Amino acid sequence: MDRLDVEILRLLQQDSTQSVAEIAEKVGLSTTPCWRRIQTLEKQQVIDKRVALLNADKLGLNLTVFVQVKAAKHDVVWLNQFAEHAKNIEQIVEFYRMSGEYDYMLKVVVADMQAFDVFYKRLVTGIDLSDVTSSFAMEQIKYTTALPVIS
Structure with missing residues (x-):
């Protein structure tokens, strides 16, 4: 480039x-x-896709939650099962496998605490998890989808 x-x-x-x-x-x-x-x-797939970025507040999605998950098992079968489970939950907008104490980090966007409770129950149903902890964002200080592009 x-x-x-x-x-x-x-x-x-x-x-x-x-x-x-x-x-x-x-x-x-x-x-x-x-x-x-x-x-x-x-x-070359440098440009992956072109999309419209929506305003979460205007859609009533006022609560961002970072959910950390510890795996119940550390094998490919469990990983594939969990990945498929998480992919089917639309409130999960980002999903990462992590190093450190927790195995996975999910970024979840919902309307409010009640909606998060519904999401949480769906997340933990039908999948064996060792531990789940959640942190609620109080303020968004920076948000961008633009990647740093260097020549």
Whole structure:
């Protein structure tokens, strides 16, 4: 990737609804070469997808919870079962396998404490977990989906 690719990626991360002509003008290219670069970045899967970012507060999703889980077992069968279980719960917006004391970290977005309780009961039903602990976000200080792009 050269500096033009990096700048195209920065612009797309800021607003993916910009036209190719607008992006081309901002990076100093004509439309066709800019379009080709974007197509190449998509083919290389540098650009994974283009989506709309929704406002959680406007949707009434006012509570963000970080849930840490200790595995009941440490084998591939249990991991696959837990991963499939978690993938089917739409309130889980991020899901990581971790190092350290807890094995998994889930980022959960719900409307309120009552909705979290419903989520929690669904999470622990039908899956063998060793320990689950939750931390409730009191304030979001920084949020971005933009990745640092370096040439």
